[in-house]
């Protein structure tokens with residue numbers, strides 16, 4: 001079998017390079033999706049005070065004993081408290097305070113009766129229901145106790161965790177800076193968007209696709225271009241921008257043809273080649289090297305192969321380097337709802353749709369140069385080497401993408 005096992009390649013890349021993501025301090029509204037650089041403890045309790053969960057009346061539960069529709073109990077209303085206010089005095093026996101949802105429960109009260117169970121009186125209130133102590137009573141700190149470890153270093157911030165930090169009055173967070181990935185698409189045939197196609201030329205599909213893919217994973221993508229497709233020019237561009245990124249990904253020029261210049265680029269840079277070729281199809285001819293402690297990974301130029309290389313090899317690497325485990329590829333099991341007749345002498349990944357455990361092939365075009373048929377797909381089927389074909393009902397491993 002030509003090439004390294006995919007999992008071994010991932011392990012090798014992960015262990016070959018180390019990046020240091022410095023700490024940044026960001027306001028909460030810019031920190032969604034970032035990785036925390038330290039633990040966060042609760043500086044205050046939440047709620048910060050005992051509060052009412054209802055609009056009604058607060059009083060001592062003992063004063064409502066025996067109250068019912070037929071035998072109401074009357075209490076004197078000594079004041080009113082809305083959310084945002086507080087009632088400054090202690091409430092005495094046989095007294096009640098008109099209280100709104102979210103308002104602090106005044107001293108001397110141990111329950112809240114909803115206004116629907118009263119006559120909603122202003123000066124006096126008739127209670128139609130007896131309450132037990134601490135009925136309808138939200139305790140200080142029942143959500144979060146001051147001092148609790150809320151979030152831990154390495155956690156990824158989400159809208160919910162940002163909301164929790166905000167509820168604690170925390171304005172800014174210490175997070176790791178984003179991982180920076182350089183992206184350079186090689187190939188003389190590539191025509192920038194907006195320019196007419198000359199004979200033999202094509203538009204650059206990989207650049208925008210991989211930039212969008214990596215950006216969606218929370219990576220800061222730096223796109224580089226070269227003026228001519230020569231090993232010298234590519235080596236020059238990579239060298240020039242090497243310090244701006246944490247790893248560099250290229251596409252094209254990794255196979256065996258005359259213009260497969262990435263092999264020469266590695267030599268010119270005097271980078272250490274880690275491997276060439278992975279035992280997978282598409283995307284076999286991946287080339288990886290280490291240069292000044294950073295990785296250079298050259299993906300196949302064929303757009304579907306570049307996508308498969310990105311999802312299966314680059315994505316686990318980005319998860320490792322960025323510290324964001326949530327961007328790991330998601331493997332699951334599915335059952336074939338279509339047939340795939342081809343023999344797979346190599347480990348093969350084919351595009352498919354995965355829904356409710358069923359794996360469907362939408363078409364027969366699996367060519368690594370065809371991207372269009374990928375547009376309806378959300379998964380890759382991982383077909384082990386030596387598989388004769390897939391029948392309806394066969395169990396398969398799928399990678400969700």
Ligand SMILES: Nc1nc2c(c(=O)[nH]1)N[C@H]1C(S)=C(S)[C@@H](COP(=O)(O)OP(=O)(O)OC[C@H]3O[C@@H](n4cnc5c(N)ncnc54)[C@H](O)[C@@H]3O)O[C@H]1N2
Pocket residue numbers: 185186187189190202203204205206207251252253254255256257260282283284285299300301302303305368369
């Ligand atoms: N004699 C052999 N020829 C090939 C072999 C082999 O083993 N022996 N391997 C084939 C396989 S498999 C693949 S995959 C390709 C990989 O080639 P490269 O990674 O070197 O890529 P290129 O040759 O530069 O391009 C391949 C294909 O993709 C198009 N392309 C390139 N870049 C882009 C882009 N940014 N956007 C859209 N399309 C792109 C390019 O025009 C070519 O058609 O090699 C096989 N050959």
Ligand code: MOO
Pocket residue numbers: 280281282283284285300302305368369
């Ligand atoms: O490895 Mo290539 O991507 O099969 O076409």
